[in-house]
Amino acid sequence: MLQFALKYWKAIDKMTEDRSKELQKYELSDEEWEIAEQLRDILKIFNDTTLYFSRDTPSLPMVIPAMDIINEHLTDESLDAHYQPCIRAAIGLAKKTLNHYYSKTDQSSVYRIAMVLHSSHKLQYFKRAGWEQEWIDTAETVIRDEFKARTHTVVLELSPPRQMSSSPRYVSTSSCAINFIFSRIYPACTQKPSLNMFDNLLKHNASKAQPDRDEITRYLDTETEDVDDALVWWYARRK
DSSP states (O other), X not given: OHHHHHHTHHHHHHHHTOGGGTOGGGOOOHHHHHHHHHHHXXXXXXXXXXXXXXXXXXXXXXXXXXXXXXXXXHHHHHTOTTSXXXXXXXXXXXXXXXHHHHGGGGGOTHHHHHHHTSTTTTTHHHHXXXXXXXXXXXXXXHHHXXXXXXXXXXXXXXXXXXXXXSSOEEEOOHHHHHHHHHHHHOGGGOOXXXXXXXXXXXXXXXXXXOTTSOHHHHHHHSOOOOOSOHHHHHHHTOO
């Protein structure tokens, strides 16, 4: 609405100044048009955020980075003296609200797990963003604890439903844990494997070095990658 009004401000001004239409009470002063323009610029990031998170694609790993971007944007704008006092006051209130909801991410480990399991982020994002080392250590502890919990014992029902043995077979495997954790966050990962040998070529060529370390350690020690879709990345490396 603001974008439309500013695009056609001359026509709106002409229409509201016409006494015969009795619209003068809606006429904006030059200062009010300036405020509208500044408000449009400030609100653009919120419009972009709303449209991004309204998509059908998974966006959980982007929650914290998006909040960081918004916070940085609001901080910079709040210090910009060219904005009207009322706009800067509104920015202060917006930052307060953002911080309130940012703190809510600490109540669920799923946000940090999703970020660490995104190969573009891992723990490097937190370091680049200037998080305190204690917070980074907490994020690593969260993913390691979840990993250990899921690798402790994985029960696989290998017999047909009506011919189940009295003693289920137990398999302990780190790859099952990774797949389980990620499938809980991104259910779309649980697709059937492709029968095309070239679709699985990448995983067969994957490095098998350093077998003495668990899978999560090897994953965290590797460099981040430029990945748009974490689901595709993990699906290509499934076991």
